[in-house]
Amino acid sequence: MxxxxxxxxxxxxxxxxxxxxxxxxxxxxxxxxxxxxxxxxxxxxxxxxxxxxxxxxxxxxxxxxxxxxxxxxxxxxxxxxxxxxxxxxxxxxxxxxxxxxxxxxxxxxxxxHKEEILARIQVHLKLRQMSLQLAQSNERLEQRVQERTAKLTGALEELRSAQLQLVQAEKMSSLGQLVAGVAHEINNPVNFIHGNIGHLTDYIESFVNFLNLYDNCYPDKNEKIIELREELDIDFLIEDIPKIMASMELGVKRIEQIVSSLRNFSRLDEMEKKPVDIHEGIDSTLLILQHRLKASPKQPEIEIVKNYGNLPDIECYAGQLNQVFMNLLSNAIDALDEQAEKRPHPGKIIISTQTLPENLVRISIKDNGIGINEETRNKIFDPFFTTKSIGKGTGLGLSISYKIITEGHHGSLSCSSQPGEGTEFTIEIPLKYTDFSDRNNFLDRPSF
Incomplete structure (x- = not known):
């Protein structure tokens, strides 16, 4: 040997x-x-x-x-x-x-010559051995360099991802504060108007009753009063004023609904887990995006179809879920807008919810766009990956959404798509909030 x-x-x-x-x-x-x-x-x-x-x-x-x-x-x-x-x-x-x-x-x-043969053979075997040792050392060194480079590259990517996620979280938090602040400022005058509409309605009704009593008690009126009554068309005013007041009441209620939706979306007062109606979160998100769903000179209207199941309240971080809904719905709208000329049919987004066995809830957001290929679909949850043009996307929305669902709520977020048939994102999360002690710093931050 x-x-x-x-x-x-x-x-x-x-x-x-x-x-x-x-x-x-x-x-x-x-x-x-x-x-x-x-x-x-x-x-x-x-x-x-x-x-x-x-x-x-x-x-x-x-x-x-x-x-x-x-x-x-x-x-x-x-x-x-x-x-x-x-x-x-x-x-x-x-x-x-x-x-x-x-x-x-x-x-x-x-x-x-025996001595010469042995000497030359020994020299070249030694050189061969040294060459192999050097090659092995170089290979080990190269492997260590590659491993170190891979670690540094991974650390750099993680740092970059963490920095951009922090920026994104701050951005969303700031937007949430802005939305909540606007909702609060709108709420004060709306409450004032709403509180006085009832009094004003009663006052007008009292004046109308008084006027009717006056007409009954004094049927013979001065000519100037008759002329002014005809000029002002008092009979029309008596008929129209209740309609105006009812319309104002309806408008104020609509503003109150908008304010409530904005506050529901921001959820700044709900930094901890609590049972919530996720349908409210979805509806609030749709309200924020309403201007993008309406028809415009450049884009046709996008139809929203809601197939809501009978869901119980879900224990979760409502603000973070709303952020996921915002990212998924915004991406669906972006896809339909970019593909408007290629689509042979009107844009449609179908939102479905249902309960599953083992105390799970499924939320599906599906569009009828032209879909995405398998290569793109396999990368969409990677940080910084985006198919949008420069300035229109950072490639973080879906990555952050994936973290919120998988790490923050112990659920799953998946994507299925067939070219020409649209794209569907599916969220599955537990009904009951479990131990989230392993959440990273980003998910510990309150967001909306």
Whole structure:
């Protein structure tokens, strides 16, 4: 059993039995494993099946000579790095240069001298061993460099992702504060108007009753009063004023609904988990996006179809779920807007909710756009991946949504799409909030 490369395997390729006997005698007893072949073709086959550590190669042989044998050995991946020492009686410098150019490392001239053969073999086996050790060291070093580079690259990507997620969270939080502030400011005058509409309605009704009583008690009126009554069309006013008041009441209620939806969407007062009606969150999100759903000179109207199931309140972070709804619905609208000219039918977004076994809830948001291919679908949840033009998307919306659902709510967010048939995003989350102690810093931040 050889312990080092210096006691390795040596292949002798020589067609002369006398030379083989001399070489075998010189090498035998020095710890080498010796293989013998008598022509170039057989030597090449031997190398392929049992690669040696060094080759002693005769130049003058029948069939292919030593030069051609060396050329073929150096052309093959298995034998390319095995050192080849030529054995020859030739003394022509041109032949030596030719052999060295073909890849040989040394020459042994005939007649052979045992000490010279052993010395040259030992030197080249040592060089071979050092070369292999250096190659192994370089390989290990390169592997460590690659591993370190991969770690640094991963850390850089994580840092970049965390920074952009922080910016996104701050942006959403600021927007939530703005929405909540606007809702609060609108709510004050609306409450004032709503509170006084009832009094004003009562006052007008009292004036009308008084006017009717006056008409009944004093049917004969002054001509100026009659003219002014006709000029003001009092009968029409008496009929129309209740309609105006009812319309104002309806408008105020509509504003109150909008304010309520804005506050529901922002959820700034709900930083902790609590049972909520997610349908309210979806409706509030749709209200925020209403201006993008309406028809415009550039885009047709987008129809919203709601297939809401009978869901109980879900224990969750309502603000974060609303952010997910905003991202998914905005992407669906973007897709329909960009593909408006390619779609043969009006844009439609179908929102479906249902309960599933094992206390799960499924929310589906599906559009009827032209869909996305599999290559794109496999990347859509990757941070910074976006198909939108520069300035229209950061590639973080779906990535953040995926984190909120999977890490923040122990659920799943998936996408299915068939080109030409639209795209569907499906959320599945537990009805009951479980242990979220592993949430990262981003998900610990209140958002809307």
């Amino acid at each position: 050889k312990t080092t490369l210096e006691q390795g395997t040596i292949l002798i390729i020589d067609d002369n039995p006398t030379n083989l006997e001399v070489l075998y005698g010189a090498l035998d007893g020095n710890g080498y494993d010796i293989l013998v072949e008598m022509d170039g073709e057989s030597g090449i086959d031997q190398v392929k099946t049992n690669p040696p550590d060094l080759i002693l190669l005769d130049i003058m042989m029948p069939g292919i000579d030593g030069f051609e044998t060396c050329r073929r050995l150096k052309a093959h991946e298995i034998s390319r790095e095995i050192p080849v020492i030529f054995m020859t009686a030739l003394t022509d410098t041109e032949d030596k240069v030719k052999g060295l150019n073909l890849g040989a490392v040394d020459y042994i001239t005939k007649p052979f």
